[in-house]
Amino acid sequence: MGSISHLPELGADPEREYRLGIMGGTFDPIHFGHLVTAEQAREALSLDLVLFMPAGSPAFKQNSPVTDAEDRYAMTLLATAANPAFDASRFEIDREGITYTIDTLEALRAHYPLNVKLYFITGADAVLDIMTWHDAERMAKLATFIAATRPGYDINHACECIEASGIEFNVRYIEIPALAISSTNIRERIRHGKSVRYLTSEPVIGYIHKNRLYNTDSRERVDALRTVGEG
Ligand SMILES: Nc1ncnc2c1ncn2[C@@H]1O[C@H](COP(=O)(O)OP(=O)(O)OP(=O)(O)O)[C@@H](O)[C@H]1O
Ligand SMILES: O=C(O)c1ccc[n+]([C@@H]2O[C@H](COP(=O)([O-])O)[C@@H](O)[C@H]2O)c1
Numbered sequence: 001m002g003s004i005s006h007l008p009e010l011g012a013d014p015e016r017e018y019r020l021g022i023m024g025g026t027f028d029p030i031h032f033g034h035l036v037t038a039e040q041a042r043e044a045l046s047l048d049l050v051l052f053m054p055a056g057s058p059a060f061k062q063n064s065p066v067t068d069a070e071d072r073y074a075m076t077l078l079a080t081a082a083n084p085a086f087d088a089s090r091f092e093i094d095r096e097g098i099t100y101t102i103d104t105l106e107a108l109r110a111h112y113p114l115n116v117k118l119y120f121i122t123g124a125d126a127v128l129d130i131m132t133w134h135d136a137e138r139m140a141k142l143a144t145f146i147a148a149t150r151p152g153y154d155i156n157h158a159c160e161c162i163e164a165s166g167i168e169f170n171v172r173y174i175e176i177p178a179l180a181i182s183s184t185n186i187r188e189r190i191r192h193g194k195s196v197r198y199l200t201s202e203p204v205i206g207y208i209h210k211n212r213l214y215n216t217d218s219r220e221r222v223d224a225l226r227t228v229g230e231g
Contacts, residue, residue, distance in 0.1 A: 021050035069093040116158040118143040124153035131165035151180040
């Protein structure tokens, strides 16, 4: 499974409880919806730190093309750099195979002493199907799930689905300022030459343009190279 390198120190004082937030996502690209969600969760649950964890090979996106993990990690690093309570982790992108949250939570649990509590942050869409995630019952024992409201998704419905599953998830629901931003929409806008300013941070936008991510040009370039390679 591999160890988690470069992890921040937490849990040194055995008399104190520490709270570690994990913001998991594909982050293709990371945007202000992710950052607001993490920051509001940090404040609402008094988290000591939020670790942004780009998924290496997202379990539910096996049939969709996903941008190279190094690019998604670089953008995550750029977007989180200015917040002292945020950190970006390579753990899931350095792991081989399909990325399952259970593997990450088990590794974090083994790494930190028990006075460090784990909080996995999700939006209302992702939390809706946590009962179908790999090894959901074991996962439910390792972390509290923070479910944040997201425009277009019904948090009450998510709540009902989780209850109906019969798995005893510990879920905390939080209301956050609504930002109807998605990575899909950002990718679409770039493909059509539209502005993505104020949907994600300037350094992320700079990185996208410098590396020609998401635009038709780069897609055509990849296809052309593939054709040459095959020919
Ligand atoms: N605007 C938002 N408000 C609240 N939560 C969000 C928002 N965007 C994403 N999230 C949450 O962040 C986590 C990671 O999301 P992800 O990286 O898949 O972004 P996405 O915008 O949903 O991407 P895509 O459009 O490619 O599916 C998920 O738990 C998701 O619910
Ligand atoms: O472990 C699983 O089976 C699993 C299935 C779907 C999603 N997840 C995690 O949920 C987070 C959001 O996923 P996504 O695909 O919406 O970006 C991310 O950390 C994923 O690794 C995890």
